[in-house]
Amino acid sequence: EVQLVESGGGLVQPGRSMKLSCAASGFTFSNYYMAxxxxxxxxGLEWVGIISTGGGNTYDRDxxxxxxxxxxxxxxxxxxxxxxxxxxEDTATYYCARVNSGYGMDAWGQGASVTVSS
Amino acid sequence: xxVLTQSPTxxxxxxxxxxxxxxxxxxxxxYMYWYQQKSGASPKLWIYDTSKLASGVPNRFSGxxxxxxxSLTINTMETEDxxxxxxxxxxxxxxxxxxxxxxxx
Numbered sequence: 001e002v003q004l005v006e007s008g009g010g011l012v013q014p015g016r017s018m019k020l021s022c023a024a025s026g027f028t029f030s031n032y033y034m035a036x037x038x039x040x041x042x043x044g045l046e047w048v049g050i051i052s053t054g055g056g057n058t059y060d061r062d063x064x065x066x067x068x069x070x071x072x073x074x075x076x077x078x079x080x081x082x083x084x085x086x087x088x089e090d091t092a093t094y095y096c097a098r099v100n101s102g103y104g105m106d107a108w109g110q111g112a113s114v115t116v117s118s
Numbered sequence: 119x120x121v122l123t124q125s126p127t128x129x130x131x132x133x134x135x136x137x138x139x140x141x142x143x144x145x146x147x148x149y150m151y152w153y154q155q156k157s158g159a160s161p162k163l164w165i166y167d168t169s170k171l172a173s174g175v176p177n178r179f180s181g182x183x184x185x186x187x188x189s190l191t192i193n194t195m196e197t198e199d200x201x202x203x204x205x206x207x208x209x210x211x212x213x214x215x216x217x218x219x220x221x222x223x
Binding site for chain 2: 037044045046047050059061062095102103104105106108109110111
């Protein structure tokens with residue numbers, strides 16, 4: 001069974017950092033691009049970024065460029081999202097998702113809640 | 119950035135009714151993807167490549183469209199279909215989602 005389990009969320013002050021993890025199981029992690037998608041409270045979905053299979057290429061939305069870093073450890077089947085200089089507008093549930101070429105994001109984690117507030 | 123505009127924002131339907139949700143893109147795209155999200159749950163891939171149903175999706179659902187206009191249709195509404203549906207495009211970065219359509223009973 002394909003599983004994605006996020007961890008690392010919580011309450012953080014503006015300007016501080018937080019790192020989310022997404023542990024994958026049930027599939028060959030290194031074969032898939034992976035993505036982060038977020039959802040602010042009562043709002044819609046917003047793509048954050050994507051990382052290639054080997055981790056050498058990442059693409060981030062403009063509003064997080066230079067502040068968020070997506071990385072992965074294929075040996076540990078784990079995806080990461082390092083978030084620096086956090087802002088109140090980054091408050092959201094962050095989902096990791098498997099990108100299945102030709103199919104879209106076909107597996108999602110349960111989400112990690114991040115609240116940026118003083 | 120390609121903006122995806124969904125309509126209606128909210129729709130109420132009774133069991134057995136036919137339901138259509140529309141997603142319009144600000145520029146032409148190749149394919150549309152749809153996700154279903156129930157309250158308090160993670161999104162699920164629902165339709166890919168405009169018209170192909172994801173695994174486990176009932177065949178009362180269908181997708182269609184091309185260019186800038188796409189739609190998701192439920193042939194006969196069932197209670198379990200109440201959810202929010204999002205369209206999404208992969209044609210150009212940043213990959214964007216529509217604002218969502220909430221389907222209520």
